[in-house]
Amino acid sequence: MTADLVSPHPLARGVSRPGRVPRRGREKLVEQSPGPGSPVAPLWASLVDVLRAIDGPSSALLATVDGDAVAVHGLTQDDIARVARQSRAAFAARAAGGPDPEHAVDTVELTMGMCHTVIASVPSAGERHLLTVSAQGVSVQVLEAWTRRLADDIHLALTGPA
Structure with a gap:
């Protein structure tokens, strides 16, 4: 009896620890703030500092729902569009209901092996953003709570106090 190989999580491909060569070759990791x-710059800087402190591979992408990257950490250039597209698809596939999409942050959690990914939908004035954070070496509960808080802070920074 043979078993099919388990492919890695699609959002985890290309995720690499700073200072290491990405798994897919010698592609350079993008760092875009x-x-x-x-108003998001200091929040993004704190995110990058925390991800660098995690003892495991990590990455983050803040993009518009159309896939335009606003900020990137730990992804290759080729992975940016793919992660943005897959994040949008994963978020769209979630069950209907939940928070008011016009005014509240909502999240989706994905786990593949030891790598966790949290995608937060961040409403802002006139446009919605998706914040995708992947990390290994941290629990999904901690990553979800931390990403949700960061998404709330980004929402406030982009829209101002309610």
């Missing part, structure tokens, strides 16, 4: 005048 929001512009210096962006």
